[in-house]
Amino acid sequence: MVNDHELPLTIARIQFAFTVGVHIIFPAFSIGLSVFLTFLEGMWLKTNDNRYLNLFKYWLKIFSIVFGMGVVSGIVMAYEFGTNWAGFSAKAGPITGVLLSYEVMTAFFMEAGFLGVMLFGLNRVGRRMHFFATCAVTTGTLISMTWILASNSWMQTPQGYVIDQKTGHFLPHDWLAIIFNPSFPYRITHMGLAAMLSVAFTVAAAGAWHLLKAKKGGTQADSTIRLMFSLSLWMIVITAPLQIIAGDMHGLNTLKYQPAKIAAMEGDWTSETRAPELLFGIPNMKTERTDYAIGIPLLGSFILTHDINGKVPGLKDYPADQRAPAPIVFFSFRIMIALGGLMLLCGLWSLWLRRRQRLFDHPLFLRVILTMAPAGFLALLCGWVTTEVGRQPWTVYGLLRTKDSASPLALSSLSFSMLFFVAVYLFVFGSGLLMLIRLLRATPEAADNTSDDIMILGSHHHTISQNKDAS
Numbered sequence: 001m002v003n004d005h006e007l008p009l010t011i012a013r014i015q016f017a018f019t020v021g022v023h024i025i026f027p028a029f030s031i032g033l034s035v036f037l038t039f040l041e042g043m044w045l046k047t048n049d050n051r052y053l054n055l056f057k058y059w060l061k062i063f064s065i066v067f068g069m070g071v072v073s074g075i076v077m078a079y080e081f082g083t084n085w086a087g088f089s090a091k092a093g094p095i096t097g098v099l100l101s102y103e104v105m106t107a108f109f110m111e112a113g114f115l116g117v118m119l120f121g122l123n124r125v126g127r128r129m130h131f132f133a134t135c136a137v138t139t140g141t142l143i144s145m146t147w148i149l150a151s152n153s154w155m156q157t158p159q160g161y162v163i164d165q166k167t168g169h170f171l172p173h174d175w176l177a178i179i180f181n182p183s184f185p186y187r188i189t190h191m192g193l194a195a196m197l198s199v200a201f202t203v204a205a206a207g208a209w210h211l212l213k214a215k216k217g218g219t220q221a222d223s224t225i226r227l228m229f230s231l232s233l234w235m236i237v238i239t240a241p242l243q244i245i246a247g248d249m250h251g252l253n254t255l256k257y258q259p260a261k262i263a264a265m266e267g268d269w270t271s272e273t274r275a276p277e278l279l280f281g282i283p284n285m286k287t288e289r290t291d292y293a294i295g296i297p298l299l300g301s302f303i304l305t306h307d308i309n310g311k312v313p314g315l316k317d318y319p320a321d322q323r324a325p326a327p328i329v330f331f332s333f334r335i336m337i338a339l340g341g342l343m344l345l346c347g348l349w350s351l352w353l354r355r356r357q358r359l360f361d362h363p364l365f366l367r368v369i370l371t372m373a374p375a376g377f378l379a380l381l382c383g384w385v386t387t388e389v390g391r392q393p394w395t396v397y398g399l400l401r402t403k404d405s406a407s408p409l410a411l412s413s414l415s416f417s418m419l420f421f422v423a424v425y426l427f428v429f430g431s432g433l434l435m436l437i438r439l440l441r442a443t444p445e446a447a448d449n450t451s452d453d454i455m456i457l458g459s460h461h462h463t464i465s466q467n468k469d470a471s
Contacts, residue, residue, distance in 0.1 A: 009406050011414040012084045015421060017388075019076055022425055024384060025377050026070030031145055031192065032199030033063045034138040036235075041134050045127060051224045051444075057122075058228075058444040059203070062436060064119055067111075069432050076421070084414070088395050088405035092170050095161060095178060099151040107144035111137050142192070149191055153184040155396050156387070157257045163399075170396070182257050186250040187387075193243040194383065197343060198376025200239060204232035205373030206440045208366040215361065224444045226360050233350040233359070240344040247340070248303075255304055258397060259313040260322065261390035264329040266300060267293070268314045275300035275312035280334075283326035288316060290330075324392045328385065336382035339375050346372060 037059055044052035081089050089097070117125060117133035125133075160177025161170045172178055207229030214225075255262045267283045267290040268275060276295035283290045301310040315323050346369060353359045391397050395405040 008409055008411045008414050009403055011411070011418055012406050012409065013402065015414065015418045016077075016080055016084065017385075018418075018425075019073065019080060019421060021381055021384070022429060023070065023073035023077055024380065026066050026073060027141070027145070027148075028191075028195040028198055028377065028380055029066045029202075030063065030070055031141045032195040032197075033059060033066065034134075034141045035196060036199055036203065037063060038131075038134050038138045039231075041131050045131055051227050054224050054444040055228050058442075060119065061439055065432060065436055065439075067115070069429060073425075073429070084407050084409065085395075085405050086407040088400065091168055091400060091405075092155070092396055095154060095170050095172055096151045098172070099147050099154070099179070103144050103147035107140045107147065110143065111140035114140070145191060145195075146188060149188045150179045150181075150184055153187050154178055154181050156187070156391055157181045157183040158396055158399060170399075183250075183253055186246065186253045189246045190243070190250050190383070193239050193246055194376065194380045196235065197239045197243055198380055200232050200235035201343065201346075201369070201372050201374075201376045204229060204236065205370050207232060208369040209440070210443065211360055212363070212366050212370065215363070215366075222443075222445075228444070229360065230354075233347070233354075236343065237347040237351060240340070240347045244340060244344065251304065252306075255313075258391065260315070260318045261324060261329070262304065263313045263315045263317070264324040264326040264390055265333045265386060266304070266312065267326060267330045268300070268312055269316050270314040271311060271317050272314070273301060273309050273311045274298050275304075275310075277303055281330070283330050285323070285326060290326075322393065324390050329390045332382040332385040332389070336379045336386060339379035339382070342372065343375055343379070 037056055040052045040056040040059070043049070044056060114133040114136040117130065118137050121130050121133060158170075159181045160172065160174035162173045163169070164171055207225055210225045211229060251262070263269075263271075264283075266275075267278050267281050269288050269290065274297075276297045277299035278290060278293050278295040281290040281293035281295075298308045300312055302308045304310060304312055315326060349365060349368075350359060353362050353365055359365075393401050393403070395402050
């Protein structure tokens with residue numbers, strides 16, 4: 001139960017969790033979709049197959065809306081750092097503020113500079129120039145992810161800093177150590193694969209919906225939709241196993257640098273060798289045990305250390321005020337793992353159906369893929385919950401507590417802003433989601449026709465301009 005003096009901090013944490021939870025979906029979508037768009041346009045240039053061009057135009061519309069919503073939601077978070085988390089901004093700003101400034105100066109300027117050409121220049125610049133613009137926007141999204149993950153990873157495994165003894169501020173000492181901190185390589189790989197896997201299931205679900213619609217109407221979906229569905233499933237087949245490998249490597253890194261987080265994830269209270277892997281249980285912070293535990297012997301040590309005799313940490317190894325809320329971390333981690341397993345099974349199922357030439361007309365498989373549309377994003381959110389809640393009570397792990405990072409705001413102000421954010425976000429991003437669903441319900445040919453209309457309007461405008469010049 002939360003005490004009255006802790007309530008403002010709790011609401012501030014919930015508010016930031018809500019805003020960052022909404023925001024992270026859009027950059028992840030932009031990262032994965034930009035890579036997919038680059039592939040589609042590259043294949044169109046290589047093969048001159050207009051199916052790739054139709055798919056590029058189709059998903060380009062989706063990308064433009066998602067990118068815009070990502071920018072809007074990100075601005076809100078920037079303000080929150082100054083209003084709700086002044087302590088963190090003051091003490092860690094000399095490092096995290098600089099890294100986020102690099103993101104603006106490099107990635108955002110690159111994205112903004114070439115985004116207009118990417119969205120509106122297909123019929124106005126040469127093919128190669130347009131492809132260069134698409135590659136630049138994709139590169140920008142990847143650079144943006146790099147700086148943001150560098151900042152967040154430093155908060156998880158801080159390196160390369162010194163602490164000003166007078167002010168308590170973190171000051172940069174070695175920028176390479178700050179950027180390439182111990183968890184950075186694993187977290188950026190894990191996040192990049194998560195973005196691509198999330199988009200792959202979104203694209204696959206859109207294809208499945210159109211295939212089911214055509215089947216219901218007694219017709220066969222056109223080859224463009226079949227190509228889209230096939231490409232997305234190949235992407236799942238490739239990225240799902242890679243994500244599991246990356247997750248395992250990330251887990252080993254977390255065990256080394258954040259063992260208390262691992263203890264919360266596993267629901268282990270006492271450190272032990274030959275530890276079981278708990279499939280289910282309810283961690284109890286009061287009794288310091290995991291109730292109703294169901295586990296597999298030896299598997300915990302094997303998964304975490306790759307040795308059945310390996311030692312697994314327990315929450316009792318750490319003071320009570322330095323333990324993360326184990327129930328949240330325990331369940332979010334397991335939901336992520338379960339969704340990852342389902343995504344891998346979908347990829348393997350697609351290979352079996354492809355071999356039997358039933359990939360496009362298996363009703364159960366198509367319905368499962370359609371149901372799995374949000375799976376990647378849900379797994380991504382659960383992963384972030386595991387990461388961020390798992391490092392509590394620290395903002396900068398082991399150095400700066402969350403309670404010391406918050407601004408001294410009144411409960412009434414935080415409550416009002418929280419309700420305001422929820423209402424505005426539901427309206428704005430709910431409307432954006434409905435727009436995305438409406439666009440996805442259309443066929444790629446509709447997107448192609450729209451682009452043709454734009455080209456005709458542009459040609460008409462050019463003709464009018466010529467007539468004006470002539471007169």
